[in-house]
């Protein structure tokens with residue numbers, strides 16, 4: 001066995017420490033940060049900067065890989081179900097370990113390390129669950145959890161003398177004291193707070209994701225990014241509208257538009273709306289929804305629609321003549337608004 005491994009890296013303290021305790025034993029390690037619309041997406045487009053930062057702050061060499069498409073497929077029917085919200089934690093980990101397993105030859109790695117701590121999370125870090133992840137990912141004997149390894153059955157890197165388990169910490173449970181002390185030992189001062197970062201465990205967003213997975217026929221990673229901004233409505237012709245709730249969200253919603261999407265604005269102060277998978281028959285209703293959040297609220301208002309094209313640079317879309325303008329004469333009722341909201 002080579003003295004080298006791939007480490008699953010979330011950027012949280014546990015994953016940082018799992019890497020550092022192995023590196024302290026002379027293990028050659030490369031950390032992998034998997035990203036999807038549900039976690040790590042803010043890394044997209046600035047991969048080099050994030051990798052440089054991991055080396056500078058934590059001394060950890062990092063690679064970033066987008067696994068969105070496989071992740072979305074898994075999210076539709078996770079074999080082990082969901083946690084409290086729409087978080088398929090066990091299948092999420094199985095998928096990540098499988099991906100790491102595929103990457104091992106490229107990095108000459110002989111095992112996989114994770115920052116999991118026995119007993120820290122109710123669903124995915126129980127002893128039996130750790131075993132399931134190992135078995136179903138096809139990585140039996142190859143997953144070392146350095147923070148809890150002394151409490152777990154021996155793995156191949158331990159049996160073959162590559163890792164000295166006696167030098168590893170023996171952490172279990174939800175407490176953070178040992179990790180904080182260990183971070184201090186390694187000179188790590190700043191790190192993200194635990195538990196954050198995965199919107200599948202968000203009580204509000206998880207409900208919207210569930211509706212999307214159950215009712216939308218085609219889904220791409222950018223759809224789940226769009227679902228995280230603004231108010232959302234689905235119209236009878238299957239048009240999907242996101243309406244910004246404040247100035248910042250209006251800007252963010254503009255930036256999320258893809259070629260073929262519509263952006264809409266009222267002729268008075270009000271929201272920007274992004275309309276995806278649109279159908280012409282829905283646009284009168286879309287205009288009434290946008291109008292509902294425009295101020296002042298006396299009618300009529302004109303709502304203008306622009307279509308995002310492939311060559312558009314950020315935010316130049318509104319300088320063109322609108323593709324369509326609709327005058328709203330009748331306000332939308334609260335009942336109808338609720339019927340379309342999701």
Ligand code: SF4
Nearest residue numbers: 087088089092198200
């Ligand atoms: S909280 Fe999210 S990222 Fe973490 S294991 Fe669960 S589904 Fe995966």
